[in-house]
Each structure stands twice: as structure tokens, then as C-alpha cells.
Amino acid sequence: KAGVTQTPRYLIKTRGQQVTLSxxxxxxxxxxxxxxxxxxxxxQFLFEYFSETQRxxxxxxxxxxxxxxxxxxxxxxxxxLELGDSALYLCASSLAPGAVGGEQYFGPGTRLTVT
Amino acid sequence: AQSVSQHNHHVIxxxxxxxxxxxxxxxxGTVNLFWYVQYPGQHxxxxxxxxxxxxxxxxxxxxxAEFIKSKFSFNLRKPSVQWSDTAEYFCAVKYNxxxxxxxxxxTVIP
Numbered sequence: 001k002a003g004v005t006q007t008p009r010y011l012i013k014t015r016g017q018q019v020t021l022s023x024x025x026x027x028x029x030x031x032x033x034x035x036x037x038x039x040x041x042x043x044q045f046l047f048e049y050f051s052e053t054q055r056x057x058x059x060x061x062x063x064x065x066x067x068x069x070x071x072x073x074x075x076x077x078x079x080x081l082e083l084g085d086s087a088l089y090l091c092a093s094s095l096a097p098g099a100v101g102g103e104q105y106f107g108p109g110t111r112l113t114v115t
Numbered sequence: 116a117q118s119v120s121q122h123n124h125h126v127i128x129x130x131x132x133x134x135x136x137x138x139x140x141x142x143x144g145t146v147n148l149f150w151y152v153q154y155p156g157q158h159x160x161x162x163x164x165x166x167x168x169x170x171x172x173x174x175x176x177x178x179x180a181e182f183i184k185s186k187f188s189f190n191l192r193k194p195s196v197q198w199s200d201t202a203e204y205f206c207a208v209k210y211n212x213x214x215x216x217x218x219x220x221x222t223v224i225p
Binding site: 033035040041042043044045048055056090092102103104105106107108109 | 147149151158159160161164166205207209211212213214215216217218
């Protein structure tokens with residue numbers, strides 16, 4: 001079974017631009033979460049989607065947004081990029097929010113560098 | 116806000132030494148607990164998980180963790196580490212969403 005895939009893997013953008021990252025979950029998984037990973041900060045939760053609806057949102061500004069499609073694929077968008085947005089953005093999928101065990105499976109991430 | 120604390124930020128051990136990484140969380144209700152590992156250049160993968168039953172859970176590669184509810188802790192242990200265990204380890208707690216600790220970087224010296 002294919003794992004979680006994320007595209008692109010690497011991205012370099014300039015301050016003020018916007019970016020869209022994509023995530024395809026494991027087949028059959030309907031819940032997708034996004035995280036920002038930076039050294040020393042660990043994984044900061046951005047948001048979680050299930051059945052095309054945002055279930056939870058982390059403490060990030062409104063410049064960070066996301067959506068989920070009917071095939072469970074998800075995108076996140078960051079507008080008006082700032083230098084501090086440079087990070088590894090991780091996508092994780094799981095069967096459903098309330099599934100027993102409920103572990104998440106992570107993709108390789110998209111490395112975003114803002115210059 | 117809920118939080119997950121990993122007390123050790125950097126740990127350096129020699130091969131065959133024993134390992135214990137601390138993890139404490141703040142939520143007092145029912146939680147699911149996880150340890151994830153990120154090997155250099157690889158993505159996060161599940162090491163072990165607890166959601167009910169025996170509080171001592173065993174994971175892959177000889178790792179185990181003990182859930183102590185009264186202490187809000189879920190410490191990771193391994194009796195004898197190997198060079199290949201060099202990685203970053205993350206504790207995570209889930210109740211309505213996942214909360215991750217800031218990670219512990221483990222370096223094992225051959």
C-alpha cells in the first residue's frame with residue numbers, strides 16, 4: 001500500500017509570495033493533518049481535515065489555510081510568506097479521527113525556504 | 116492549552132547503554148499515547164502506541180514504553196541501544212487532536 005505522498009518535496013519562495021502544498025493520504029484514510037516542523041519547536045499542529053471539513057485548527061495566523069477534497073487529498077496554502085515560515089511541512093493521514101488506536105502516518109514533508 | 120514535555124533535548128550514549136526518554140503530558144482525561152521516531156533523512160514513523168490495556172507497551176526494534184497515569188507520563192525505554200538508534204524521538208498525545216513534544220535528539224556512539 002502506498003504511503004503518504006507530498007508534493008513538492010522542496011520549495012524556495014520569496015517573502016510576500018504565496019505557496020500551495022499538496023498531500024495524498026494512504027488509500028482508505030480519510031483524515032489528514034498538517035504540521036509545521038522547525039528545529040527546537042518540534043511539530044506544531046496546523047489543522048486537521050476529515051470528510052472535507054476542518055475539524056481542528058492550531059494556533060497559526062489566518063495566512064495558513066487548507067482544504068480537503070472528496071478523494072481525501074488535501075492542500076494547504078500559505079499567503080504573504082514571511083521568513084519565519086521556512087520549515088518542514090508535514091502531512092499525516094489516519095483512518096478517521098475517532099478510529100481505535102488512531103495513529104497517524106506521516107509523509108516525507110515539503111521543505112519550504114522563504115528568502 | 117494542552118502540552119507535552121520531553122525533558123531531554125539531546126542525549127548522547129555509547130552503544131549497549133540503556134536508554135530512557137521522559138515524556139509528560141498535561142491532560143487528565145482519556146488519551147492515546149505515541150512515540151514516533153525520525154531517522155536521519157527519513158520521515159516520521161511510529162515506534163509504539165498505547166490506547167488501553169497493559170500500560171507497558173512494546174514497539175519495534177526493542178523499544179518499550181510505560182504509561183503511568185498518576186504521573187501523566189509515558190517514558191520510552193530500551194535496554195541496550197545501537198548506533199542505528201541515532202534519531203530524533205517524539206512523544207505525542209492524542210485526545211481531540213495530536214500534541215507533540217519538541218523531540219529528543221539521540222546520538223549513539225559506536
